[in-house]
Amino acid sequence: MYSLLIKGGNIIDGTGNPAYKADLAVQGDKIVAIEPTIEAAAEKVIEADGLFVAPGFIDIHTHTDRSIFEFPLADSKVLQGVTTDVTGNCGIGLFPVASARKTELENYLGMVKGKLPEGGISWTDLNGFAAAVESVNPGINLVPLVPHGSLRIAVMGSSDRKPTDQEMQDMEIILADCLNQGAWGMSTGLIYPPGSFAKTDELVRLAQVLARYGAIYSSHVRGESGTLLQAVDEAIQIGRESGTTVEVSHLKAIGKPNWGNGVKALQMIEEARRQGVDIWADQYPYEASSTSLTALIPAWAHDGGVAAMLQRLVDPSCKEKLITGIGLEMNVRGGADRVLIAGLAAGADQELVGKTVQQIAEILGLTPEETVMQLTIDAKGGVSAVYFSIGEEDLETILKNPDVAVGSDGSGINPTTAEKATHPRSYGTFARVLGRYVREKKLLTWESAVRKMTLLPAQRLGLKDRGMLQAGLAADITVFNPDTVTDCAVFENPHQFAQGFEYVVVNGILAAEHGRLTGATAGRVLRKA
């Protein structure tokens, strides 16, 4: 007797091979058989006629490591077919922790969503973080990366300088410790302080540690607008000099003057791969990006961390230089009417959420640059923003590429979040690729799209037991309706679950049934062997 039997569905197995009709049987947490017909009994039988049966989606780029404590079921992810979230991205995450710098780290984490657990951070390493996650009974699997920004804070705080020899060695040792505990790689966020303070040689040294463990180097590169191509070149150099696998996160070119460079960056990545560098990319399917409003504040003003930046924002002697820097960056991103405030931390006027910087400037009677400063001061740096600044042609060319993985850059949340405006990608990424770009625009086949969400990210991470439908592998399965799969979340109304995901199975347990969560908590923190 099987625990679960999925009958009569079209199997899209994750490899990119054509779909075929078959039954699929699960016993415990494993797929045990895929046959034209399976007659044996099962505790639970799902009739999947007319539905696609795919591996559970692996979201290679998420920030669910903080939100998991507030939303352990990761509702917005499961209801778009995701069964595994890769966490610790963009250099931001919840370990490693040096006790003396815990507050500094917690301030840094203001950039990502979700409440920290009661009492804040109470661990120092991956083992402690994983135990904390497992204590809240997660509904999906997490694949933790070591965030370089957090690593740097643990060793040398937020200062804008090179590490000393001793600090460099300490970072290498702590990184190796995390990898020994089962981390899958390291991420960098080279536009965010303190990651932005790191020079290439520091990153090569750390990537060499990754190479020894066969672990991935995943990077939000040093620039995604005017300096995108140099930034991708740096990622290629890190791959070449370290020999480790490189993943360029959320590939895009921000700002109208730079449209077309997204495609050029993709060509550089493919050319480097032909020359033997193991470099890849992922992408989310939206024309707007979302990050902290502080991305508009010039780099020099971030030296010393959030508290020091807030000091400079109220220092009259810095004002002129700040206004010039903010104005330049805002222009590159398309102007004040293309920057939407998506969330404001306590202390700021919540009525301003959902409005553009231009609209808020008019309400407050300030210039747009002053508005950016005022909002940042009021919310103590906790301002998230959406930037409508990505070209559709770059987006579609990158999306059509069969070797670019799908990654949301979002978090597993649900509509009870205090953050009423958010980027719809947390709810809609995978559904949008399937509904809008496969079914409607026919930019790629179902099989190719599913591979970009499953086997492709699994192979890059070295996740050997997931990403494919095959007897013996983990039973992470997504059953969706190709006629109805749709993303419903939009910028004006983002807290809308995707549709068309009939059943989602995590480690053999039904996490969603008839498009609703079951409440099951079968997720795990996965460790690299």
Ligand SMILES: [Zn+2]
């Ligand atoms: Zn990023």
